[in-house]
Amino acid sequence: MAFAVVDGLMPDALRQSRYHMKRCFARFTSMGTRLMKHQHLMEEMESVIVDRAERAKVLEVSLGEILSSTQEAAVVPPYVAFAVRYGSGCFDYVKVNAEDLSANNITATEYLRLKEMIYDENWSKDENALELDFRAFDFGIPRLALTSSVGKGISYISKFMASKFIGDPESAKPLVEYLLTLNHQGENLMINDTLNTVTKLRTALIVAEVFLSSMAKDTPYQNFEQRLKEFGFEKGWGDTAERVKETMRMLSEILQAPDPLNVESLFSRLPVIFNVVIFSIHGYFGQSDVLGLPDTGGQVVYILDQVKALEEELLSRIKQQGLNVRPRILVVTRLIPDAQGTKCNQEIEPIINAKHSHIVRVPFQTEKGDAAEKVLELLEGKPDLIIGNYTDGNLVASLMARELGVTLGTIAHALEKTKYEDSDIKWKEFDQKHHFSCQFTADLIAMNAADFVVTSTFQEIAGSKTRPGQYESHTAFTMPGLYRVVSGIDVFDPKFNIAAPGADQSVYFPFSEKKKRFTSFHPAIEELLYSKDNNDEHIGVLADRKKPIIFSMSRIDIVKNITGLTEWYGKNKRLRDLVNLVIVGGCFDPSKSKDREEMEEIKKMHTLIEKYQLKDQMRWIAAQTDRNRNGELYRCIADTKGAFVQPALYEAFGLTVIEAMNCGLPTFATIQGGPAEIIVDGVSGFHIDPYNGDETSNKIADFFAKCKKHSGHWNRMSEEGLRRIYECYTWNIYAKKVLNIGSTYGFWRQFKKEQKNAKLRYIDLFYNLQFKKMAQDMAIKSEESQQIPPTETAQPEQPKEETAPKQPESAPEALKEVLPEPRHVKLIPLFYYIPCNLKHPERLKTMHKTRWLLHVTHSN
DSSP states (O other), rough: OHHHHHIIHHHHHHTTTTHOOOOOOHHHHOSSSSSEEEHHHHHHHHSSSSHHHHHHHHHHHHHHHHHHHHHEEETTTEEEEEEEEEEEEEEEEEEEETTOOOOOEEHHHHHHHHHHHHHHHHHHTTTTEEEEEGGGOOOOOOOOOOOGTTBHHHHHHHHHHHHSSSGGGGGGGHHHHHHHHHHEEEOOOOOOOOSSHHHHHHHHHHHHHHHHTTTTTOOOOTHHHHHHHHHOOOOOOOSSSHHHHHHHHHHHHHHHSHHHHHHHHHHHSOOOOOOEEEEEOOOOOOOOSSSSTTTTTTTHHHHHHHHHHHHHHHHHHHHHHTOOOOOEEEEEEESSSTTTSTTTTEEEEEOTTOOSSEEEEEOOOTTTOOHHHHHHHTTOOOSSSEEHHHHHHHHHHHHHHHHHHHHEEEEOOOGGGGGGGTTTTTTTHHHHHOOOHHHHHHHHHHHHHHHHESSSOHHHHOOSSSSSSTTTGGSEOOOTEEEEEEEEEOOOOTEEOOOOOOOOTTOOOOOOGGOOOOGGGHHHHHHHOOOSSOOOSEOBBBTTSEEEEEEEEESSSSTTTTHHHHHHHOHHHHHHHEEEEEOOOOOOOOOOOOSHHHHHHHHHHHHHHHHTOTTTTTEEEEOOOOHHHHHHHHHHHHHTTTTEEEEOOBBSSSSHHHHHHHTOOOEEEEEEBBBHHHSOTTTTTTEEEEEEEHHHHHHHHHHHHHHHHHHTHHHHHHHHHHHHHHHHHHHHHHHHHHHHHHHHHHHHHHHHHHHHHHHHHHHHIIIEEEEEEEEHHHHHHHHHHOOOOOOOTSOOOHHHHHHHHOOOHHHHHHHHHTHHHSSSSEEEHHHHHOOOOOOOOGGGGGGGOOEEEEEOOOOO
């Protein structure tokens, strides 16, 4: 449908219903300049074409197809400009003159300028306004053609590289040159300088394969190491004759008849990654007593599980490569002097259940802090891979990767731009509270600097039929007064890869594995679920203990929709007769919440419990933070032959869905977001529509009615859920994917070095000339608006001596020290350049002048 809007559909639509279109467009423009969303367009059309049959007739033709795909329309009389999304990441822009119904296709720039006129007319007319086009630097980089290929970047570039290696024998020269660079602490790996051409390497591979064919498959590498060295081969091919032969055959086939599968398999075996640095900046990053502290939640659990899985896979690979190397993983985060009883003031902390991984906390309030130097010191060299997490961690990771020349992967987890409607065009309204100007800018920099981007789901990248993806929302947007983005990110870029996380299977395992069960928690869980007392931890009673339990666990907010689930249950008598309801989340006293939205949802929960008289059929349990006990709680719910329900209006991924399915609980989860990809509807679980409560509650009731009639139905659904998890959603699968991606893109960044360097120079300019100034302005405004009175909690502990401690520098002075430094890593205030607490600026009170962050700056 690209450009068909003007060439065919739009003019056709206007001709087909000219009378009604004149009236509709007159209505659209009658209220002056404004931004209209899809629902507004439809509502106003309904008010103009009152007759339902006539309206349906109009919408049956081309106009209906256009309007159903329109995300928004910018109205600047006499023009109405439509942003038409005809597929994931695919937009057309068309401008219609309401007076004569003439239509013209327009560019993204022209559309954004019209949109800007609604909010800042003078800036929209400024010919010198900053306009960003990141795609202009992607010359020569292949672009995916099919929506179904989005998120499968590693497969695509393997095909692309295989096609480039065909033909001229020297076409594979970049691969040979790359193999020659592989080393560990100065020791060559794979090949040495004697095999410095494609022809020499081909010949040597044939000779080596003949030699290895005469050896027993399990012959240790050390037994024939010297002989292979004489052929020009170094360590890294494998630990046995069979493994070495397999790897050599893969390379030999690539050099002679390239195949994408062989390319991908070869890079998964290359000894490329030994040392990994992972950035997780915000919150209190620790292994105990941190959940629930400011900006601290699931990201800590995710990264600790990620580290353990990556280390385990690295150890396995290194052994299979025949090497005796100790991998290292460093999680770099903030060191917090006032650690509130946690270990967040401990500079280096070993990660529990890991052998070679540590949390490295950067010391604050020192002019000598240098993150790069610290990393280089601990690793005794450069890392092989840097991974950022969230906006702040991704920005710092991108800058350090640029400084050290290391492969960079970023993981956004959740981009804020899609959470607040029109947060870009209305950024000035949001900025004092949320600092979106800095956050969106940091996101743009990091996602464009990344060699690869890891997401948990397709929808995170490219959305669904009706909803743009989180990354897709950065394709084209504008923040009037700051800059206009005509090409921010391309969801068809092969840098995107889907690698879904799992759940810790030492905590979340099937209820049927009786010997592994955490039985010590059973008395406490029994009390949680069934005691008849109401207290600070639980309210409500399950009078009929024989009934199965439907169960949900999450925050209490509008998006998580726990009150929606409660109301569905309350209204459906059939469901109430079949099952009990257990909710875990939040607190019971609204006054104890610091979040206004949560307060309202807590009040609503109490209202619903009273309205539907649920006190004997529903148990509401306060939020639980003990992972081990929560894992056993899932299994105890499974013992009742119950189910897990995830009713969110939108869920980016759905970790609780993974946890529940790991424990063998049949699961009902929202179709809005990631869970729609996790569950195969009717096979490994059930999709539910959070906007249709009656349908959802009946779907749940139907399942339990069938279970009551057919005793094996529940077990079959439980088993299918587990099968789905083991096939797609484990940390082992995740670690293999991420390391394969890291290895492959390490070569890809060299293969496309010219284009990569051009884009990085563009990013350098944007960072130095735009982002630094914005961040500095934000910091100064934060200081001015949040002068903190001296209190015991806001100030560092005073020493017993009479002399007061030296106070940290003021923000402007610190910036003066940092900004001129060329290409160096310095300590700067956390909220100057990395606004990681953008959503909660009030939390800067606990960080003010005491929370600093190691940060990389580039030469101007």
